[in-house]
Amino acid sequence: MSSVKLRIAIQKSGRLYEDSLKLLKDCGIDLKNGINKLKTEAENFPMEIFFLRDDDIPQYVEDAVADIGIAGENVIYEKNKKVTVTEKLGFGKCRLSVAVGRNEQYNGPDFLRNKKIATTYPVLLAAFLEKEKIPAEIHEISGSVEIAPGIGLADAIVDLVSSGSTLFMNGLKEVETILHSEAVLIRHPGLNAERMRILDKLLFRIRSVRKARHTKYILLNAPNANLKEIISLLPGMKSPTVLPLAEPGWSSVHSVVNENEFWDIIEKLTEAGAQGILVVPIEKMIL
Ligand code: PRT
Ligand code: ZN
Numbered sequence: 360m361s362s363v364k365l366r367i368a369i370q371k372s373g374r375l376y377e378d379s380l381k382l383l384k385d386c387g388i389d390l391k392n393g394i395n396k397l398k399t400e401a402e403n404f405p406m407e408i409f410f411l412r413d414d415d416i417p418q419y420v421e422d423a424v425a426d427i428g429i430a431g432e433n434v435i436y437e438k439n440k441k442v443t444v445t446e447k448l449g450f451g452k453c454r455l456s457v458a459v460g461r462n463e464q465y466n467g468p469d470f471l472r473n474k475k476i477a478t479t480y481p482v483l484l485a486a487f488l489e490k491e492k493i494p495a496e497i498h499e500i501s502g503s504v505e506i507a508p509g510i511g512l513a514d515a516i517v518d519l520v521s522s523g524s525t526l527f528m529n530g531l532k533e534v535e536t537i538l539h540s541e542a543v544l545i546r547h548p549g550l551n552a553e554r555m556r557i558l559d560k561l562l563f564r565i566r567s568v569r570k571a572r573h574t575k576y577i578l579l580n581a582p583n584a585n586l587k588e589i590i591s592l593l594p595g596m597k598s599p600t601v602l603p604l605a606e607p608g609w610s611s612v613h614s615v616v617n618e619n620e621f622w623d624i625i626e627k628l629t630e631a632g633a634q635g636i637l638v639v640p641i642e643k644m645i646l
Contacts, residue, residue, distance in 0.1 A: 364400065364407045365557040368425035371396070371410035375542050378450040379429045383408075385642075386564035405557050416545075417442055423547045426554050427561075432540040433519060437482045442545040446562060449569060451542035453521040455480055457487075457535035460508055465534040470515075471495045477504050477513035480537075484517045487537045505529040564643075571644035573618045579628060579636040580604060581612050588631045592624055615641065 369379040383390065388404045398409045409425055416428040417440040428442075431451050435444060457476075459465050468491040477498045478484050488495050498513055505525050507513040519540070520526060520533055544565070546558060581589045586601070589612060593599050599614035612633075616624050621638075628636060 362405075363553045363557070364405045365427060365554055365561065366407045366409060366425045368409045368411050368416045368419050368428035370413045370416070370429070373413060375413060375429060375431065375451045378448075378542065382429075382448065382450075382565065382568070385568045386561065388564075404561075406561075414438070420545050420547050423549070425547075426550055427544060427546045427558060429542055429544055432543055433480065433483070433538060435543060435545060436538065437480050439482060441548060443548050444543050445546050445558075446544040446565060448542040448544060448565070449572075451540070453519045453540050454536045455483060455517060455538040455540060456520045456533045457515055457517050457537065458505075458520070458526050458531040458533050459515045461530050461532050463532075465532075468493050468535065470534075474514040475512075476515045476517055477507035478517035479504060480517055483537055487517075505531060567643045567645050570646065571641040574615050574641050574644055575618060575621060576613070576639045576641050577616050577636065578611065578613050578639075579633045581610050581634075582632045583608050583610055585632045586610055586612075589628060589633055592627050592631065594620075615644075 370376045380390075388406060389402045390399050390408060391402055393399050396410055398407060400407045409419070411419060413430050413434050416425070416430040417435055417438040419425040420428045420442045421440040427445070429448065431453070432444070433453070433455050435442065457471070459470065463470070471488070471493050473494060473496070475496045475498050476484060477500050479499070479501060481497050481499045484497055498507070500507065504516045504518040506529060507516050508531065509529060516531070517537060523533060526533055550558065577593070579589070590599055590601070593612065593614040593616065599612050602611045604611050625636065
């Protein structure tokens with residue numbers, strides 16, 4: 360048996376750490392517990408895990424010190440390393456936005472002309488300014504960007520936003536979005552065939568897990584008189600399973616529903632006479 364392992368780099372601590380570990384766990388990959396917080400390996404999958412600062416992950420993957428990695432798109436595109444973005448992962452969502460003082464009259468990117476903009480994302484900001492053909496001064500700082508306008512260091516900032524409360528608390532307002540970002544899986548562009556095979560296995564599991572997260576299994580009792588209508592409300596994977604109940608005139612219907620349409624469907628189902636509706640999470644979904 361081959362002993363090749365796929366080396367994955369994930370964030371050591373921070374906003375992506377928990378979700379990255381959970382994703383591996385949901386993929387059925389158990390990590391060996393060790394005191395060594397720098398790296399560990401999987402017990403039941405050919406994988407080694409490196410714990411790094413998120414900013415360093417693209418470089419490690421470009422250099423093939425790690426084969427794959429998980430980081431935010433904001434970091435991947437800012438660092439601009441030779442890595443292949445392979446899969447969006449649906450967590451760590453945020454946006455890279457322009458913010459200005461709450462009382463400023465912002466009427467488009469032209470506001471930024473010849474202004475001083477503080478950011479930790481000079482590359483992405485420069486690309487935005489170039490696209491908009493706006494000359495401006497980029498002031499690169501390493502943190503606490505949101506205080507820059509208040510202390511007279513800049514006229515505007517470009518920073519990550521999720522809830523918006525940091526901007527609000529600093530008297531700023533979000534006026535432009537440069538990038539929508541989420542955690543993605545990246546890989547070294549030249550992975551050999553053996554490592555590609557392991558990556559394909561991992562991707563198959565990731566897709567099954569992610570699909571299942573958005574889908575619920577639904578069971579309900581339907582009066583036979585309304586069975587047709589109730590079935591038409593359930594999209595299902597192919598068609599729903601229908602089983603007769605012990606009580607005459609009733610059937611048990613099983614299907615899957617998408618989380619987004621879930622409440623809408625439940626309402627219509629009850630209107631159509633469905634009873635005893637059970638909705639259960641799906642762990643994995645193989646299509
Ligand atoms: O130590 P290390 O370098 O690994 O971690 P870090 O401190 O650089 O990064 P970390 O853990 O803060 O963020 C890791 C990744 O999470 C980022 O690269 C993004 O892809 C993603 N992410 C998602 C965020 C946010 N949401 C976020 N809100 N990263 C940072 N923020 C910060 C933002 O910079 C601002 O200070 O949160 C503040 C704004 O949040 P709201 O909710 O007030 O808008
Ligand atoms: Zn970082």
